[in-house]
Amino acid sequence: MNEPLQTAAALIRAGELVAFPTETVYGLGADAFNDSAIQKIYEAKGRPSSNPLIVHIAEVADLSLLTDEVGEQEQKLIAAFWPGPLTLVFQKKDTVSSLVTGGMNTVAVRMPAHSLALKLIKASGTPIAAPSANLSGKPSATHHAHVQGYFGDSILCLEGGATEHGLESTVLQIKNGVPHVYRLGSITPEDIERVLGIKPVFETKSEHSPGTHFKHYAPETQLEILEPEELIKKATVGGRKIGILASVEVLAQLPNELPHFDLGSQSDLLTIGSHVYSGLITLDALRLNKILVQSFPEQGLGLAIMDRLRRAAGEL
Ligand code: AMP
Ligand code: MG
Numbered sequence: 001m002n003e004p005l006q007t008a009a010a011l012i013r014a015g016e017l018v019a020f021p022t023e024t025v026y027g028l029g030a031d032a033f034n035d036s037a038i039q040k041i042y043e044a045k046g047r048p049s050s051n052p053l054i055v056h057i058a059e060v061a062d063l064s065l066l067t068d069e070v071g072e073q074e075q076k077l078i079a080a081f082w083p084g085p086l087t088l089v090f091q092k093k094d095t096v097s098s099l100v101t102g103g104m105n106t107v108a109v110r111m112p113a114h115s116l117a118l119k120l121i122k123a124s125g126t127p128i129a130a131p132s133a134n135l136s137g138k139p140s141a142t143h144h145a146h147v148q149g150y151f152g153d154s155i156l157c158l159e160g161g162a163t164e165h166g167l168e169s170t171v172l173q174i175k176n177g178v179p180h181v182y183r184l185g186s187i188t189p190e191d192i193e194r195v196l197g198i199k200p201v202f203e204t205k206s207e208h209s210p211g212t213h214f215k216h217y218a219p220e221t222q223l224e225i226l227e228p229e230e231l232i233k234k235a236t237v238g239g240r241k242i243g244i245l246a247s248v249e250v251l252a253q254l255p256n257e258l259p260h261f262d263l264g265s266q267s268d269l270l271t272i273g274s275h276v277y278s279g280l281i282t283l284d285a286l287r288l289n290k291i292l293v294q295s296f297p298e299q300g301l302g303l304a305i306m307d308r309l310r311r312a313a314g315e316l
Pocket of ligand 2: 131
């Protein structure tokens with residue numbers, strides 16, 4: 001086993017925090033069964049303690065440490081999507097601290113599809129509770145350089161470069177046989193329906209959607225989301241200190257000297273999604289007056305991308 005991984009696992013066992021890459025975004029992890037370690041997560045992020053954490057496991061068998069109630073539908077979803085960007089919400093065992101669950105009697109669990117994350121969990125010998133490795137209310141970190149930017153050298157970060165998806169996991173709970181989506185992500189509502197044969201209900205904006213009612217993903221700079229044609233018109237009118245967050249196709253129609261971030265080709269939403277937070281962080285650092293953001297069709301992965309952009313723009 002390589003040295004940073006061993007050091008990281010020792011830190012987790014000692015009740016300290018470690019940041020690590022997953023296929024979604026970087027996580028800020030602590031031993032899920034050590035309350036004082038969990039407390040450090042909330043302190044480091046400045047996160048309200050009522051905003052619950054996701055517990056990360058490396059093997060399906062470890063679910064039994066967290067819940068006694070894994071139904072048939074959850075099993076189907078696990079078989080289809082784990083390891084991967086799907087978080088499932090279960091009734092928690094008494095032994096799971098309410099500090100992890102934001103005071104609720106349910107616990108959110110996922111198995112990340114990233115070899116470093118899986119190795120860290122196994123080497124630590126305990127499930128790792130981890131929210132995204134950003135300061136509360138800031139865009140999630142999708143590169144170890146972002147984690148460094150948020151926490152400096154105070155927290156060890158396992159370096160994995162850019163994350164694959166760049167959007168947080170889909171969060172879902174089965175209630176009375178019906179899938180309820182609390183947070184949109186790369187596992188789309190269509191993916192869920194394909195496996196369960198039931199259309200998911202959206203609870204992404206309700207009071208009952210734990211976590212999503214907290215202000216999220218907000219850069220300092222004002223954002224305006226526009227259809228491509230509108231964006232091109234507005235950008236070329238020549239505002240002062242306007243930046244553009246858009247696909248390569250839209251950028252090709254704009255003067256190159258405008259501050260911009262290329263999200264990738266609009267025909268490849270996986271790439272667009274993976275660049276959203278880098279784009280927000282990069283353009284935000286330029287201290288512009290405004291960032292014009294291209295909107296994308298709200299289907300499939302486009303749903304999660306637009307959800308994050310709207311939250312960043314303060315629309316949700
Ligand atoms: P983060 O790790 O910051 O991306 O956020 C974790 C998110 O997972 C929370 O903000 C909620 O949206 C969701 N979550 C965690 N635990 C639960 C739970 N018990 N029930 C519903 N959603 C949860
Ligand atoms: Mg987060």
